[in-house]
Every structure is written in C-alpha cells, then in structure tokens.
Amino acid sequence: MKRYRAIKLNPLIMTLAVILSGCASQSISTQEAPAPTKHSTNANIIQATASPTLTSLNKYFLPPYYSDSYSKTIQASKVENGLVIYSSIDDESWRPVIETFNEHYPWIQVSTINLGANEVFDRYNSDAVSSERSADLIVTYTPDGWLTFAKSGQINPYISEEDFFVPPWAKLAPGIYAIASDPMVLIYNKDSISKPPQSMEDIAKLSIAKNGTNGLTLTTYDAAQNSTGLALNWYWINQLGNSGWEILNKIGKTNPELNTSSSSMLSAIQNGQAQIAYFVSPVAFLPQMDQQSNIGWSYLNDGQLILLRSAAITLSAASPNSAKLMVNFLLSQEGQLALALGGLTPFRSDIANVDLFNPTDGVQKHIHFNQVMEAVGLNNLIFINLDPDINNLDKRNLFIEKWNWAMGK
DSSP states (O other), rough: OOOOOOOOHHHHHHTTTOOOOOOOOEEEEEEEEEOTTTTTOOOOEEESSSSSSGSSGGGOOOOSSSSHHHHHHHHHHHTSSEEEEEESSOOOHHHHHHHHHHOTTTOEEEEEEOOOOOOHHHHHHHHHHHHHHOOOOHHHHHHHHHHEEEETTOOOOOOOOTTTSOGGEEETTTTTEEEEEEEEEEEETTTOOSSSOHHHHHHHHHHHOOTTOOOEEEEEEEEETTTHHHHHHHHHHHHHHHHHHHHHHHHHHHHHHEESHHHHHHHHTTTOOOOOEEEEEETTGGGGGGGOOOOOOOOOOOEEEEEEEEEEEEESSOOHHHHHHHHHHHSSHHHHHHHHHOOOOOOOOTTTSOOOOTTTTTOOOOOOHHHHHHOOOOOGGOOOOOOGGGHHHHHHHHHHHHHHHHHHH
C-alpha cells in the first residue's frame, strides 16, 4: 500500500506565511503577454525577475508520494508554449502564486486573463469556434457554468498528485478541484452599527427594529441579475428552507441596494451608502484591513456559505503538462499558502496552524477554512457545489421570481 505523508515546509515558505503579499522579498514585474492569440492583449505575465537559479526553491524536491513518472511531466512542460489561464481571480491574488510557481518552473510563462465568473467559459467556447489558442486551465467558482462545461466534455479528468490531501467536498467532479474555500461573510460600518450582527437572523431583526425614517441600509448581490448572487441565495435557501425565505422577506423590507460584486458592496459601506452588506468575499477587504478602521466583519452563524474557487484543465489544452504542474502546485502546502497571501482561503488541514496574521500589527489579513469551521460549526457550513437543479430553467425562474418578491422588486 502506498504511504503518504505531508511535505515539510521549507524556511522560505514559512517566511511567506507570515508576511503580506505586498511585502514579498522578490521584486515582481507585470507585463503584457506575448501574442499566442489575438485576445492576448488582456493577459498578464507575473513572474520573478531575480535569477531563479539562485533561489532555494529551485532545489525543491518532489514529494515522496508523487508518482515516479512525474519527472516526465516536468520535462514535457519545457517544450510547451507557456500556460494560459482564464480565471475570475484578479491579478493581485495571482501575484504571490505565480511568483512562487515560477521559481520552481522558471521556463513556464504564465498568462492570466481575468474574466467574469461565467465569462471564462464563454471565452473558451468562442476560442474554439475561431480556432484561437485558448485556456489550458480554467479557474472560477460559478456552479451553473461548471455544470454546463463538465457536461460538454471539455474537461481533462486529471487526478492530481495531491488528491490524497484534498477533502471530498473539494472534488466537485472528475477533473474539477476546489483550490480555495472562501466564506461569504457580512461586513458592517462600525461607526453606525453599535451591536454587530452575527447572523442573517440578526440582520433580519435589525431590519424590523430600524424600519422607518431612520431605517437600516443594506446591500447585497442581485440574485436576479448576477450569477454569483443567484448561486449564493440558491444554496443558502436550499439549506434553510422556509425559515430562510422568512429572513429574506424581513430583510427585503429595507429595500437593499443590489450590487454585482463584493468590491462594490465594500465601497457602499465605506462611503456611507449602506451600513451592512452580506454575502461578501473576504478577498474584497481582508488584505487591506489595516487601512479600513471603520469596517467590521463576521461569519454567518446560521448558515455560512463557502464559495469554492475551482480549477480544471481543459481537454484541448495546448500546454497540458504545464497545467498539471500548476494544479498540483495550487493544491500543495506551498501553493495553498501562496493563495492565502493573495487573499483566498486555503483548506489543507496540514497548514491550518500556520500563522497567517500580520506580525507587525496583529491584524488578521488571511484566514484558513478550519477557522471558519471552528467559528460556526460544521453543521452550519453551506458548500456551493454542483447542484444540477440550478440549471433547471423552470426551477431557476421560479426561484428568481420568489426572490424578487422577497426583495420588494
């Protein structure tokens, strides 16, 4: 029977775990990608400028549990033409990931193209029609998009070398791995909310208590106009049922401002347009928490949504070996720590106790999935997985109609 063990973190990665992504020791440059396709003007190359031959990372050994043939994958990547990634993750979150990845594999030029959650699939499909160089790897979180893409047969059912360390809930379908598990939390303006809410029920109670001329001002995703908003509300309601609809009906009486991104909700809190926002990604605010003294946040104790940012190698990948290296890196201890430095939420249990706080001021800028689970309890976690009903047009339209009514639309 094959034995597995966790790899030992080298000193550089232990250092990475306690610094901010903006304070990385290597200087990094962002430049426009070379032109593998006519679309490439939107791509960004993020890599270390220091000579990779001088770094300790270049001496990184293959974990003993990797297959004997893995060295062939590495060698095969050297003759491929870079790695193209279509993703819904922004460049700043990719930066610490790609910088570290490039120190292991300096010959792989990584092009990241930032697109909308479902736009990644639209772009891939349009590339196929025009015979353009397309994505080797897709990274996004939208369940409806992943369901459709998986059904189309365009996913390489690759089994990662790190598969043993990936929890079952992070394996969405053959070839689709979650790489981060972001809790969608609530944020509030400390200056206007004296008793911070800890749940959706608390928000509903505040909505009723402050109903009137000095009512509560809320903001959240628009489930009717935004695929992310639909998914978040869909899975939350599926977990809570009628009690969830009762809560939304109370919240809807405040006529919430409806948005299409976590960053726009954060802006609404910062500029005073809203006092509370719910279903917000930590990526929008945690990396800059030391600069936002008036922002407070909390998990949702009565149903904490977990957004699974997932990756899959495309069946028509021009650089499949480079894509395999990236998938394994993202799921490794080192890759998970690099994702944390980019503001995402790692889930590997063997790095749960690594200190991800800013050592200079103690401000929490990174979280681990285990912290979320300990805070709200396992039974209160709601994973946004691949529920096929979300692509059932009749059920979907009925849900949106009911949600619109709850929101007073």
